[in-house]
Amino acid sequence: MSSRRDFFSGAAALVGAGLVSRAGAATLPEAPIMGSAATQPPPAPPNGRPYNPVVTLNGWSLPWRMKDGVKEFHLIAEPVVREIAPGMKANLWGYNGQSPGPTIEVVEGDRVRIFVTNRLPEHTSIHWHGQRLPNGMDGITGLTQPGIQPGKTFVYEFVARRPGTFMYHPHADEMVQMAMGMMGFWVTHPKNPALHAVDRDFVFLLNAYDIEPGSYTPKVNEMTDFNLWTFNSRAFPGIDTMNVRQGDRVRIRAGNLTMTNHPIHLHGHEFEVTGTDGGWTRPESRWPEVTTDIAVGQMRAIEFIADAPGDWPFHCHKSHHTMNAMGHKVPTLIGVDQRGVAEKIAKLVPDYMVMGDKGGSMGGMDMPIPENTLPMMGGQGPFGDIEMGGMFTLLKVRKDQKPGDYRDPGWYRHPPGTVAWEWTGEPPAAVRSNGPGAAATPDRKPVEVEVTVRKPTGHQGHH
Amino acid sequence: MRTQPFPIRLRVAAGACLLVLGGCASFSKDGGLDAVSTMTSERIGQDVRLHETGDAAGDDAHAEAARLLAQPLTPDAAVRVALLNNRALRASLARLGVAEADLVQAGRMRNPGIGFSRMSGGGETDIERSVMVDLVGLLTMPMRRDIEARRFEGAKLAAALDAVRLAADTRKAWFNAVAAAQSARYAGQVREAAQAGAELAARMAQVGNLSALDQAREQAFSAEATAQLARARHNAVAAREHLARMMGAWGEQTAFGLPERLPDLPASPKAAGAFEAEAMQQRLDLRLARLELEATARALGLTKATGFINVLDAGYLNSSKTGSAREDGYAIELSLPLFDWGGARVAKAEAVYMASVHRAASAAVLARSQVREAWSAYRTGYDLARHYRDEIVPLQKKISDETLLRYNGMLVSVFELLADARSQIGGVNAAILAQRDFWIAETELQAAIHGGGAAVPNTEQGLSQ
Numbered sequence: 001m002s003s004r005r006d007f008f009s010g011a012a013a014l015v016g017a018g019l020v021s022r023a024g025a026a027t028l029p030e031a032p033i034m035g036s037a038a039t040q041p042p043p044a045p046p047n048g049r050p051y052n053p054v055v056t057l058n059g060w061s062l063p064w065r066m067k068d069g070v071k072e073f074h075l076i077a078e079p080v081v082r083e084i085a086p087g088m089k090a091n092l093w094g095y096n097g098q099s100p101g102p103t104i105e106v107v108e109g110d111r112v113r114i115f116v117t118n119r120l121p122e123h124t125s126i127h128w129h130g131q132r133l134p135n136g137m138d139g140i141t142g143l144t145q146p147g148i149q150p151g152k153t154f155v156y157e158f159v160a161r162r163p164g165t166f167m168y169h170p171h172a173d174e175m176v177q178m179a180m181g182m183m184g185f186w187v188t189h190p191k192n193p194a195l196h197a198v199d200r201d202f203v204f205l206l207n208a209y210d211i212e213p214g215s216y217t218p219k220v221n222e223m224t225d226f227n228l229w230t231f232n233s234r235a236f237p238g239i240d241t242m243n244v245r246q247g248d249r250v251r252i253r254a255g256n257l258t259m260t261n262h263p264i265h266l267h268g269h270e271f272e273v274t275g276t277d278g279g280w281t282r283p284e285s286r287w288p289e290v291t292t293d294i295a296v297g298q299m300r301a302i303e304f305i306a307d308a309p310g311d312w313p314f315h316c317h318k319s320h321h322t323m324n325a326m327g328h329k330v331p332t333l334i335g336v337d338q339r340g341v342a343e344k345i346a347k348l349v350p351d352y353m354v355m356g357d358k359g360g361s362m363g364g365m366d367m368p369i370p371e372n373t374l375p376m377m378g379g380q381g382p383f384g385d386i387e388m389g390g391m392f393t394l395l396k397v398r399k400d401q402k403p404g405d406y407r408d409p410g411w412y413r414h415p416p417g418t419v420a421w422e423w424t425g426e427p428p429a430a431v432r433s434n435g436p437g438a439a440a441t442p443d444r445k446p447v448e449v450e451v452t453v454r455k456p457t458g459h460q461g462h463h
Numbered sequence: 464m465r466t467q468p469f470p471i472r473l474r475v476a477a478g479a480c481l482l483v484l485g486g487c488a489s490f491s492k493d494g495g496l497d498a499v500s501t502m503t504s505e506r507i508g509q510d511v512r513l514h515e516t517g518d519a520a521g522d523d524a525h526a527e528a529a530r531l532l533a534q535p536l537t538p539d540a541a542v543r544v545a546l547l548n549n550r551a552l553r554a555s556l557a558r559l560g561v562a563e564a565d566l567v568q569a570g571r572m573r574n575p576g577i578g579f580s581r582m583s584g585g586g587e588t589d590i591e592r593s594v595m596v597d598l599v600g601l602l603t604m605p606m607r608r609d610i611e612a613r614r615f616e617g618a619k620l621a622a623a624l625d626a627v628r629l630a631a632d633t634r635k636a637w638f639n640a641v642a643a644a645q646s647a648r649y650a651g652q653v654r655e656a657a658q659a660g661a662e663l664a665a666r667m668a669q670v671g672n673l674s675a676l677d678q679a680r681e682q683a684f685s686a687e688a689t690a691q692l693a694r695a696r697h698n699a700v701a702a703r704e705h706l707a708r709m710m711g712a713w714g715e716q717t718a719f720g721l722p723e724r725l726p727d728l729p730a731s732p733k734a735a736g737a738f739e740a741e742a743m744q745q746r747l748d749l750r751l752a753r754l755e756l757e758a759t760a761r762a763l764g765l766t767k768a769t770g771f772i773n774v775l776d777a778g779y780l781n782s783s784k785t786g787s788a789r790e791d792g793y794a795i796e797l798s799l800p801l802f803d804w805g806g807a808r809v810a811k812a813e814a815v816y817m818a819s820v821h822r823a824a825s826a827a828v829l830a831r832s833q834v835r836e837a838w839s840a841y842r843t844g845y846d847l848a849r850h851y852r853d854e855i856v857p858l859q860k861k862i863s864d865e866t867l868l869r870y871n872g873m874l875v876s877v878f879e880l881l882a883d884a885r886s887q888i889g890g891v892n893a894a895i896l897a898q899r900d901f902w903i904a905e906t907e908l909q910a911a912i913h914g915g916g917a918a919v920p921n922t923e924q925g926l927s928q
Contacts, residue, residue, distance in 0.1 A: 213868075213874050327872075330875065330876040336666050341663045341666070348656050348881070348884040349881075352877075355871075360873070369871050373872060373874075
């Protein structure tokens with residue numbers, strides 16, 4: 001068993017934890033536990049069919065035991081504490097120490113046996129999202145199996161028939177269990193590792209939580225007003241960057257387990273959607289994009305050649321999804337002169353500061369906020385505040401990033417003359433256009449309100 | 464000429480009476496005030512004096528009151544001013560003089576009269592000379608003196624009771640006045656918060672960031688806060704005027720100053736003591752009830768002895784109703800035992816005595832209950848005030864701090880910040896009221912033990928009907 005940890009050399013955070021008694025170990029594979037939220041370098045498969053491993057953003061892949069030609073995995077459904085970003089931790093439910101759970105990587109045609117032990121306070125099950133499998137292995141509580149009661153272990157066994165991108169999540173008390181972070185990624189590699197091989201293959205799930213500022217546990221009943229939009233239960237600036245070598249063919253696979261769609265946008269490159277829930281797209285059906293919308297419950301794989309060196313944002317294009325916790329009902333104060341009023345308020349609330357009158361940017365204001373709460377926008381770049389949060393990270397393309405090296409190379413060093421600069425000449429006199437567009441921005445005219453006095457007529461006034 | 468002489472026996476008796484009574488019929492030096500003052504200072508730590516405007520004592524009193532009123536009043540100073548200044552108390556003290564005069568009068572014989580008559584007719588002249596002595600007065604004099612002595616005693620108790628009650632009422636008025644002024648200041652702060660919100664809303668509407676509906680809501684809140692402030696200010700004036708009335712202040716005296724804040728809570732509450740027993744010893748209303756009981760017992764003995772003299776109408780139990788002067792009195796009736804040998808009268812006397820016993824017992828039971836209730840109010844008041852100070856107000860503060868953190872994080876708006884400021888002010892205000900209630904309960908506990916508390920309701924209006 002312990003030899004398997006050798007693939008994780010350098011992954012000191014991996015905490016081997018014997019789940020069952022020594023006597024039971026003969027039949028039940030060990031369940032490794034991950035203690036860190038950092039991206040773990042991908043291990044090469046120690047046995048079985050070869051494949052090109054994926055990199056789980058801020059996550060890891062689950063080791064297996066080969067027994068009589070069957071790949072045996074052991075998932076433990078359990079409460080975990082997940083660091084959402086430095087400075088914030090959440091009480092979630094996950095698998096083997098983290099939420100989302102570890103990525104399961106198998107090869108097309110593998111017979112897979114997954115032991116699922118429930119350490120949650122309620123029953124659970126696992127649905128293998130997108131897989132072709134016997135109906136009784138689909139993991140639907142009440143329909144295809146009884147719930148896995150707390151303390152019990154169930155076994156799922158099927159052949160991973162179709163290569164592609166998949167997910168796993170409970171199909172038992174789903175609303176609560178998914179809101180608590182129960183989910184994981186699944187990749188079935190093609191039998192032929194050379195088939196649509198790429199240099200870097202990143203995977204993650206899109207997920208969202210509603211964690212009240214100052215608290216630690218998601219509100220499981222929220223449907224729309226989430227305040228934490230995450231990649232693999234991490235929010236910017238806690239999401240690791242995707243570090244690649246210039247010229248690498250890069251694949252990014254994402255599955256959406258939130259309750260809304262996410263237009264995922266990449267800067268500096270065009271990509272193609274090469275994989276969907278149904279499998280690999282035919283080359284003739286692909287078209288170039290810089291944004292692809294991932295609908296609820298969907299998975300997408302995009303591919304591109306990372307030919308443009310630099311630090312390129314990669315994010316959801318819904319602007320609220322690149323924010324951390326914020327008040328969605330805060331009224332707009334842009335342009336509101338608070339002189340006089342602010343002093344009055346400060347008399348009652350001594351530490352009051354005027355905010356929002358010039359916009360939403362907090363411009364370096366470093367004010368205390370509730371505990372365990374991420375600033376609405378955080379992250380420092382080489383030129384200042386990045387003013388982003390949530391589903392945001394960077395694709396870092398470098399000439400000298402070695403193959404297999406996933407370490408952060410630091411900020412991009414721009415060649416001279418390739419950074420936007422300030423123009424310091426004389427400003428021209430403002431000229432108002434008289435062209436056709438002028439009507440769209442008319443001079444401000446005083447608003448005239450016409451008041452009509454309605455007077456009684458006829459006999460109505462005699463009452 | 465025929466003279467109508469006195470029967471020898473009567474003459475001797477009358478002479479003896481005159482001899483005995485002559486020495487008693489004089490006024491005391493202090494008019495009973497010293498006794499009242501002693502009783503008062505035993506209970507509230509302050510004496511009482513009767514003075515009149517214009518005399519030297521009056522000038523001293525006026526100067527003392529003026530001196531006390533010149534600086535922010537403490538509760539004790541307010542009580543002192545009330546004892547010096549309150550006209551109703553001075554009226555009560557003046558009644559002592561009336562009672563003493565009655566006592567002195569009761570010890571004096573009516574002046575004897577001399578009669579002279581001359582009748583002539585039929586050649587005969589009959590001259591009759593007589594000396595008339597108030598025989599009835601003489602016979603009833605010991606009885607009347609006894610009664611009046613007790614009435615005088617009762618008047619002293621009543622005056623002391625008035626003084627002690629006035630002191631308690633004044634203290635309560637002081638706590639009310641200070642708390643009401645504090646509340647009015649907080650109402651001003653609430654309005655300020657509301658006005659800030661309304662003004663901000665108006666500016667937001669002006670630049671197009673807020674609808675007329677939302678702006679109107681903020682304005683309505685501000686308008687409501689203004690109304691609340693007006694009420695709070697009037698309450699402060701009313702409470703202050705109540706204190707002024709208690710202190711008998713008028714004219715320039717009404718410009719007295721009050722401290723900004725109520726006194727702090729004592730570090731620990733009084734330990735529960737033998738308050739009931741203490742009240743049985745101390746309470747002046749219970750002493751009055753005992754006095755009445757003794758008087759009734761005396762009257763009963765008399766009735767049994769003579770059967771002919773009816774003093775049952777003696778009104779030792781004075782009827783005191785708030786708002787009207789105390790009424791008491793008595794009447795003695797000497798009847799000739801021709802038809803009624805007094806059996807029914809004795810029975811009635813016994814019944815009246817028993818009624819008196821029950822009434823005194825009832826007063827004691829009520830007093831004990833009042834003390835227990837006052838103790839509960841005191842302890843609850845202390846615990847509540849401390850709970851507000853140590854729990855609720857710090858929690859409100861914590862809520863405010865947390866709300867500000869949320870404002871900083873742009874999680875809530877400035878309107879929520881202002882709403883929280885208003886509610887925090889409300890919490891502080893509730894804490895002030897709890898503190899006030901404690902001090903009032905403290906005063907009432909003292910009154911229940913020493914003074915007579917709230918007057919024990921008199922179920923019957925004295926003995927006479």
